[in-house]
Amino acid sequence: MTKIAVTLGEPAGIGPDIGVMLAEKGFLDKNIVVITDPDLILSSANRLKKNIKVNILKNIESKTYSSKNKINILPIKLITKNIPGKMNPRNAPFVISAIKKAANLCLNKKCSAMVTGPISKAVLNDAGYSISGHTEFLAKMCKTKSVMMLMNRKMKIALHTTHVPLNNVSKYITQDSLKKTIQIICKDLKDKFHIKNPSILVTGLNPHAGENGYLGNEEKDIIMPLIKKLKANNLKIDGPCPADTAFLKKNIQKYDVILTMYHDQGLPVIKFNDFKNTVNITLGLPITRVSVDHGVALELVGSNKIDISSFAEALKVAKKYSV
Missing domain, CATH: 3.40.718.10 (Isopropylmalate Dehydrogenase)
Known part of the structure; x- marks a missing residue:
């Protein structure tokens, strides 16, 4: 070593x-x-x-x-x-x-x-x-391009955007940028973590994942169409999932990583889960x-x-x- x-x-x-x-x-x-x-x-x-x-x-x-x-x-x-x-x-x-x-x-x-x-x-x-x-x-x-991922012994949570003011987050959610984030996550989970076929759960940006456009259009217009394309290419990916249910135990057990749209959507959960043993690893x-x-x-x-x-x-x- x-x-x-x-x-x-x-x-x-x-x-x-x-x-x-x-x-x-x-x-x-x-x-x-x-x-x-x-x-x-x-x-x-x-x-x-x-x-x-x-x-x-x-x-x-x-x-x-x-x-x-x-x-x-x-x-x-x-x-x-x-x-x-x-x-x-x-x-x-x-x-x-x-x-x-x-x-x-x-x-x-x-x-x-x-x-x-x-x-x-x-x-x-x-x-x-x-x-x-x-x-x-x-x-x-x-x-x-890099992706922030926090991990402990129970879960891995990645962020699409990192240190961005909340009122600017939606500007960074495009199909091209989100696809690149997902590609980086998949590559590093395969190459560094030796996960042969990584499974990813993607959260929505808005409450209730946009409620079919009534609470925001990012899910309907950007996130959902991209996930359909990626699934068609045999990627193990689901979403957009409402953030308030994304971190249920069944999802933590089913998916290798949960991808959130912004910093404070994912980090409070993993830090509450096990603050002492959580670390930040930079993907990409x-x-x-x-x-x-x-x-x-x-x-x-x-x-x-x-x-x-x-x-x-x-x-x-x-x-x-x-x-």
């Missing part, structure tokens, strides 16, 4: 503390390389009163170690002093550099996957970076990228009360589905 590149996200958030706690619990073996400023980790360890040692790599080929309480670090420097719990746009280039470094290591086959910690989109935009999330940023880097990329499903949680920095379950699960998923 080749190495997995890890970024910890916003330096003023819980990312550095999570890195320290993962090392303390023995989750960071020799195949896990964290791309960060070593001083950020040592400062966090001191704040949490944890005995952590760092192995600073000259490059990705440097010798790494599997040892509890040790972190293998490929170093990049903070731009300005970090104040835990207080985000600073001046450190935005540090955050972006870490993501780019990890992605390029994967694209150049030096790492088999990347796992990302939570970022603040607001701070990055305040610093002049036009970024709506990792999913879109990495798609642009890789020059491809030539690399494997997995992420936690939570934010920067400034209020928990330095508290020793951080739940590292999602990050630990992300590492497991990255190892399992690495390319």
Whole structure:
């Protein structure tokens, strides 16, 4: 197995503390390389009163170690002093550099996957970076379309649109764009998840899936005709299903993935189901990228009360589905 590149996200958030706690619990073996400023980790360890040692790599080929309480670090420097719990746009280039470094290591086959910690989109935009999330940023880097999919041990939920204002969602629902989303889901479920003939349930956009046009026309004019075409091509796909019944137990058991039309149509369900063990995996990329499903949680920095379950699960998923 080749190495997995890890970024910890916003330096003023819980990312550095999570890195320290993962090392303390023995989750960071020799195949896990964290791309960060070593001083950020040592400062966090001191704040949490944890005995952590760092192995600073000259490059990705440097010798790494599997040892509890040790972190293998490929170093990049903070731009300005970090104040835990207080985000600073001046450190935005540090955050972006870490993501780019990890992605390029994967694209150049030096790492088999990347796992990302939570970022603040607001701070990055305040610093002049036009970024709506990792999913879109990495798609642009890789020059491809991407699809966000959250998963845990019980279900997989994919999103047709991601970080789009609700009043703009309908503009993104066209037969061409929806077909591309479905093609990406099918390809990655086959290639990365080894599901021979994936089954997909598609939700509608409107209440009651449009009620035959009385509550909206997207289902009748766009989603339903596309699904009929895809079914005629032997794709295992059903819908549009009203979102309020899409996540019934029988559907979770029947379908490999449920495709929702927008961010808050699907994510509340899976996070309510098992927030601690849910991770975000980006489909459509030539690399494997997995992420936690939570934010920067400034209020928990330095508290020793951080739940590292999602990050630990992300590492497991990255190892399992690495390319």
